[in-house]
Amino acid sequence: MQGALLDVVDHPIRLLPRIDRVIPLDIPERSIFLRLLRETDAVALTDAYVRNREHLARWEPARTDDFFTVEAAQARIQTSIEQYSTRAAVPWLLIERCTGDEHEPERERIVGTMTVNRITWGPFLSGSLGYWVDRELTGRGVATAAVGHVCEAARASGLHRIDASTLLDNVGSQTVLRRSGFEQFGLAPRYLSIAGRWQDHLLFQRILHDED
Numbered sequence: 001m002q003g004a005l006l007d008v009v010d011h012p013i014r015l016l017p018r019i020d021r022v023i024p025l026d027i028p029e030r031s032i033f034l035r036l037l038r039e040t041d042a043v044a045l046t047d048a049y050v051r052n053r054e055h056l057a058r059w060e061p062a063r064t065d066d067f068f069t070v071e072a073a074q075a076r077i078q079t080s081i082e083q084y085s086t087r088a089a090v091p092w093l094l095i096e097r098c099t100g101d102e103h104e105p106e107r108e109r110i111v112g113t114m115t116v117n118r119i120t121w122g123p124f125l126s127g128s129l130g131y132w133v134d135r136e137l138t139g140r141g142v143a144t145a146a147v148g149h150v151c152e153a154a155r156a157s158g159l160h161r162i163d164a165s166t167l168l169d170n171v172g173s174q175t176v177l178r179r180s181g182f183e184q185f186g187l188a189p190r191y192l193s194i195a196g197r198w199q200d201h202l203l204f205q206r207i208l209h210d211e212d
């Protein structure tokens with residue numbers, strides 16, 4: 001009991017980013033920002049996953065056709081919002097603001113997700129980062145910029161550490177993590193089922209505070 005009290009004193013639990021928080025990314029010639037997932041995002045999220053189905057297939061768990069429906073997106077959003085409300089996850093979206101047509105001069109579309117999952121409080125103060133970026137926007141520094149902001153928001157919430165894992169041949173994602181201050185700390189055999197196979201992963205972590 002005394003240990004539990006000390007943990008709270010030593011590591012005060014701060015609030016997660018507010019649901020209306022918006023973070024612009026500095027990407028040339030594009031208007032892209034991070035904001036948190038909302039209940040109303042199901043149609044746009046489905047559209048984003050349908051557009052990127054092939055782009056993501058090699059790097060994500062195997063998906064059946066059901067995954068790419070609005071109903072499935074609504075259910076996943078509900079789960080994510082519940083996890084956010086219990087401070088177990090922070091589900092960020094990458095949004096691009098584009099020029100539309102005469103009916104809708106400006107429109108927004110989802111161009112990626114960036115989620116801090118499995119947040120553990122107490123002495124661990126850690127979360128696991130997962131992300132993807134729309135195939136049309138890769139190679140412009142979007143993931144690197146977003147990971148930097150998401151780590152800063154995690155640090156401001158009181159987290160001490162963020163981890164992430166990549167397939168051995170996901171050099172793009174490893175570049176993003178290394179550039180964002182992550183260090184490889186292990187290799188986990190048959191760690192996650194990706195594209196229908198249990199596959200080895202490189203494990204990365206970033207310590208968010210310099211001090212003890």
Ligand SMILES: CC(C)(COP(=O)(O)OP(=O)(O)OC[C@H]1O[C@@H](n2cnc3c(N)ncnc32)[C@H](O)[C@@H]1OP(=O)(O)O)[C@@H](O)C(=O)NCCC(=O)NCCS
Pocket residue numbers: 055056059131132133134137138139140141142143144145165166167170171172173175176
């Ligand atoms: C990995 C991913 C998120 C990177 O997003 P991004 O916005 O393109 O990332 P950035 O532009 O910030 O940086 C990527 C860097 O890796 C490089 N890169 C990408 N693929 C590479 C490859 N196969 N080999 C070597 N370098 C590669 C890019 O050229 C870039 O470096 P540069 O700025 O020097 O050109 C995106 O490609 C993606 O969504 N991939 C599919 C899903 C996925 O892999 N998610 C991560 C799972 S761990």
